[in-house]
Amino acid sequence: MWFDAHCHLGWFSDPVAVARDAAKRDLGLLAVTVTPDEFLALRGRLAAKKNVHLAAGLHPWWVRDASDADALCALVGDLRLVGEIGLDAAPRRAGTWDAQLAAFERTCRACAETSEPGAPKVLSVHAVRAAATALDVLERTGAAARCRCVLHWFSGTSEELWRAVRLGCRISLGERALSTRRGREYARVVPAEALLVETDLPGAPGDTGGAALLEGSLAGATAGVAHARGIEEAAARELLARNAVALLAP
DSSP: OEEEEEEOGGGSSOHHHHHHHHHHTTEEEEEOOSSHHHHHHHHHHHTTOTTEEEOBOOOGGGOSSGGGGHHHHHHHTTOSEEEEEEEEOOGGGGGGHHHHHHHHHHHHHHHHHHOBTTBOOEEEEEEESOHHHHHHHHHHHTHHHHSEEEEETOOSOHHHHHHHHHTTOEEEEOHHHHTSHHHHHHHHHSOGGGEEEOOOOOSSTTOOOHHHHHHHHHHHHHHHHHHHHTOOHHHHHHHHHHHHHHHHOO
């Protein structure tokens, strides 16, 4: 089974049709959302799709004020999957940094406080130019210890990578990450059990391509992991499928 550890299913023009086609292709999806409203709009439509694992999120690009986290924090107590959440310190996001940080900290604390030991919450975390701060928050709030945290498209330093691994975080890489020297090196050295692959597709709302787009991107990412680790593609696919099962298992 293919498993996409981070995709934007809600951005396809027909998410239900894509989910249905993905099931036919034996493709599982961790479908993140960028706002609580997006999650609520999709939840009923996708509830019957057993291959879709829908997460409630608040992407840092959508944060303008700390109170933007209110709606998400009201939801997380009853949810196991949370994402996309996180921090983005790119220059064009500088004006919202304080609000991002406050919202992310509130969300992580709410997740840690409501995560069940028998079925820890799964958090999909965005950390652009902010890996160290994101890890600080995950550690300080208890989310790193009480939840299963996935650092999506990890692009931090080597030191930050190993700190994340020590905290128990998973590392998710896609085709674009694996096209870089840093991404390939991280795929090579990260502990096998911590590695996942993703598409982060589609790139914007309304994009087309459907499940075939996701499957093709995952195949490319899996081939990249196999090459980086010096193993056969079949072995890489088996490893990644096993890691996906472990991520979502009770």
